[in-house]
Amino acid sequence: MYFNDRYNSLPPRLYDRQTPKPLHGAKAGHFNAALADGLNWSEDDKAQWVEICSGQKIFAEFEPLAMVYAGHQFGQWAGQLGDGRGLLIAQILDKHNNTIDLHLKGAGKTRYSRSGDGRAVLRSTIREYLAGHALNALGVASSNSVGFTSSAQGVQRETLEPGAMMLRTSDCHIRLGHFEWINQFQPDLLPEFTQKCIEWHYPECLDAEQPILSFATKVIQRTAVMISKWQLVGFAHGVMNTDNLNITGSTLDFGPYGFMERFRPNWINNHSDHSGRYTYQNQPSIGHWNLWTWLNTLISLCPNDYNKEQWKQDLAVCLEHYEPTFLEYYKLGLNQKMGLPSFHKDSFDCAMAFLRILQSEQLDYTQSFIRLQNKDYEVIKDDCLDRRAFESFLSQYENIREFQDVEALDADMAKANPQYILRNHMAQKAIELAERDDFSEVERLFNLLSNPFSKQPELERKEDLAPLPSDVPEVMVSCSS
Ligand code: AMP
Ligand code: MG
Numbered sequence: 001m002y003f004n005d006r007y008n009s010l011p012p013r014l015y016d017r018q019t020p021k022p023l024h025g026a027k028a029g030h031f032n033a034a035l036a037d038g039l040n041w042s043e044d045d046k047a048q049w050v051e052i053c054s055g056q057k058i059f060a061e062f063e064p065l066a067m068v069y070a071g072h073q074f075g076q077w078a079g080q081l082g083d084g085r086g087l088l089i090a091q092i093l094d095k096h097n098n099t100i101d102l103h104l105k106g107a108g109k110t111r112y113s114r115s116g117d118g119r120a121v122l123r124s125t126i127r128e129y130l131a132g133h134a135l136n137a138l139g140v141a142s143s144n145s146v147g148f149t150s151s152a153q154g155v156q157r158e159t160l161e162p163g164a165m166m167l168r169t170s171d172c173h174i175r176l177g178h179f180e181w182i183n184q185f186q187p188d189l190l191p192e193f194t195q196k197c198i199e200w201h202y203p204e205c206l207d208a209e210q211p212i213l214s215f216a217t218k219v220i221q222r223t224a225v226m227i228s229k230w231q232l233v234g235f236a237h238g239v240m241n242t243d244n245l246n247i248t249g250s251t252l253d254f255g256p257y258g259f260m261e262r263f264r265p266n267w268i269n270n271h272s273d274h275s276g277r278y279t280y281q282n283q284p285s286i287g288h289w290n291l292w293t294w295l296n297t298l299i300s301l302c303p304n305d306y307n308k309e310q311w312k313q314d315l316a317v318c319l320e321h322y323e324p325t326f327l328e329y330y331k332l333g334l335n336q337k338m339g340l341p342s343f344h345k346d347s348f349d350c351a352m353a354f355l356r357i358l359q360s361e362q363l364d365y366t367q368s369f370i371r372l373q374n375k376d377y378e379v380i381k382d383d384c385l386d387r388r389a390f391e392s393f394l395s396q397y398e399n400i401r402e403f404q405d406v407e408a409l410d411a412d413m414a415k416a417n418p419q420y421i422l423r424n425h426m427a428q429k430a431i432e433l434a435e436r437d438d439f440s441e442v443e444r445l446f447n448l449l450s451n452p453f454s455k456q457p458e459l460e461r462k463e464d465l466a467p468l469p470s471d472v473p474e475v476m477v478s479c480s481s
Contacts (some may be wrong), residue, residue: 002040002093003061007101010196013186014178015065020055020087021108021118023163025152029053029122029434030129030442035169036146039094053167054149055089055107062090066110070184071177071243072293074277080181081243082112085119088173099200101173102146106165119155123431124255124481125164126442130430132168134259134422134449135251140229141222142251143170150434157480162435171250172201176294177243183297194301201248212301216318220291221325222249227287228329232337233418234260234365236280238270239479242290255481259421261467263358263365269424272479288322295319337369339413340397341404350400353393361385364467369417373410418452420460424475425468 007015031049041049051057058064066083083103087110090102105128106120125148135142148166155163174197182190198205198215208214226249230237237244238256246252258269265281273279278286295315302311331348338354340347358368361384371380377394384390401409422445430441448459468474 001042001045001059001090003059004091004093004099005062006091006099006196006200007067007088008063008065010193011189013068013189014182014193015067015088016111017063017065018087018110019058019064020089020104020165022055023106023119023151023153023165026050026054026056026149026165027151027437028439029125029148029150029164030439030446031147032133032145032446035144037095039092039100039146039169041146049147050149053104053147054151054165055104059090064089064104064107066112067173067178068112068181069175069177069243070181071175071241072180072290073239073241073243074273074275075289078241078243080112080185081114081177082181083110084113084116085110086168089167098171101168101170103168103170103173104165105168106163117155119163120165121155121157121161121481122150122164122434123161125166126431126434127257127427127477128168128254129166130422130427130442130445130449131254131257132251133446134452135233135235137450137452138229138233138418138421140233140235140251141226141249143168143253145169150437170246170252172246172248173252174201174247175243175252176245176247176290177241178247179294179297180242183300187300190297190300194298197247210303210314212298213314213318216295216298216315217321219247219249219294220318220322223287223291224284224322224325225249225329226251227283228326228333230283231280231330232333232416233421234263234280236260236267236269236278237283238273238278238477240278240283240286240290242293245287245290256477256479258424258477260365261423262362263355263368264362265359269477270479271476284326287326288319291322292319333416336412336416338397339373339406339409340400341409344400344404346396346400350393350396353396357384357386357390357393360389366418366421367465369413370419373413373417415453419455420448420452420464422449423464423467424477426464428475429463 028050064087068082070080071078086103086105087107089104094100109118129145129148132144136144146167151163153163154160202215202218205211205214236258237254244253256270266279268276302308334351335342335347338351381390433441
């Protein structure tokens with residue numbers, strides 16, 4: 001590994017140095033060897049992955065630390081938070097010379113644990129491990145994980161569950177909530193911290209006339225792109241608190257997430273989200289709300305030669321990029337999923353008509369697009385109670401595609417429509433087996449989700465392709481992890 005120890009160069013008020021506290025009886029869960037290769041892990045490093053992913057081996061080149069941050073949780077100011085159960089154990093260079101954080105989740109109590117035990121359970125670890133892998137393979141910017149370990153040591157939640165640790169990778173663990181913490185508790189650090197964020201993550205902004213405004217615009221645009229991609233693959237993050245969104249627009253901290261099955265825009269996957277704040281359909285507007293909250297922390301960075309009111313207005317203008325960026329990517333992506341040309345004036349309306357059918361007929365989002373792609377129109381129609389609505393959609397759809405280069409459109413469709421997503425019941429099956437020390441289903445799902453756009457008959461099971469029947473209770477997912 002090649003280390004690039006840069007977070008440690010920030011003022012120590014921003015973190016607390018702390019070593020991991022291993023769990024008893026650590027055992028191998030799963031290892032992502034391809035990711036380790038991409039991160040320049042040596043053969044020796046790879047041979048020691050269980051020790052590294054269980055906190056037993058730390059690196060001489062990096063002093064592990066817990067970051068402090070704050071945040072708005074479910075719309076309310078939550079005050080100081082921070083890494084309560086995760087440690088930054090290294091920053092290393094990948095094959096493209098990008099700096100990647102290695103963050104060990106479940107590594108024990110830290111100064112920021114509040115009433116928590118500093119641990120993670122196997123259940124949520126497997127969910128995060130597989131989802132990070134799935135999102136990356138789907139082309140959605142996201143954290144990922146080199147590997148996870150299980151343990152003989154139990155961790156108390158509603159019941160006693162096996163404890164686990166996961167070595168998470170991300171291009172950035174700096175959250176919107178970092179700025180909120182600094183702004184509230186140590187405002188004198190804000191200029192230096194912001195400058196470092198720009199140097200590390202948006203160096204192209206250094207040359208702009210106003211680097212901070214340029215940085216803010218980029219963060220806003222990248223967040224909008226990320227959320228447009230969530231919407232397109234049907235991903236509901238579940239806890240879009242400001243401490244769970246980072247400044248590079250890569251998906252982070254998605255405990256109670258879900259990939260939507262039947263198309264229900266107001267679907268709440270997270271049973272701890274009583275008001276439905278983080279439903280699938282709310283994600284774009286919550287992203288906007290979070291960024292607006294974040295922009296407020298930049299007000300005090302008004303340059304000396306700038307009028308303060310003008311500065312506030314200019315920050316607000318940065319946020320005006322959010323909606324058009326989101327819509328541009330969402331519309332392009334949706335038209336691609338539909339196999340419709342983006343330049344055609346009726347394409348987006350036609351896509352919306354298809355989504356309305358999925359919603360009113362409660363059809364599976366992922367499989368319905370695959371059926372459309374396979375031209376299995378009769379199969380979709382047979383699942384519809386309102387067959388006329390589908391026929392009228394289909395005639396508009398075929399009209400738009402007539403005289404187009406359908407071969408090219410179909411090829412684009414195949415790149416945009418996954419055959420497989422991680423359904424809650426798929427993850428649940430893998431968890432139940434893993435809790436009995438059988439990681440074969442984690443392995444199967446890992447392989448299946450490595451190539452989500454390719455049909456893999458030798459790996460797939462019937463359950464991967466459909467929601468559970470409506471009379472079977474849904475898998476319950478909550479913030480407990
Ligand atoms: P999350 O909802 O998982 O993003 O966590 C919100 C905050 O609670 C973060 O500061 C976490 O570090 C902290 N936290 C969550 N679970 C635990 C735990 N078991 N022990 C200590 N801190 C925790
Ligand atoms: Mg979090």
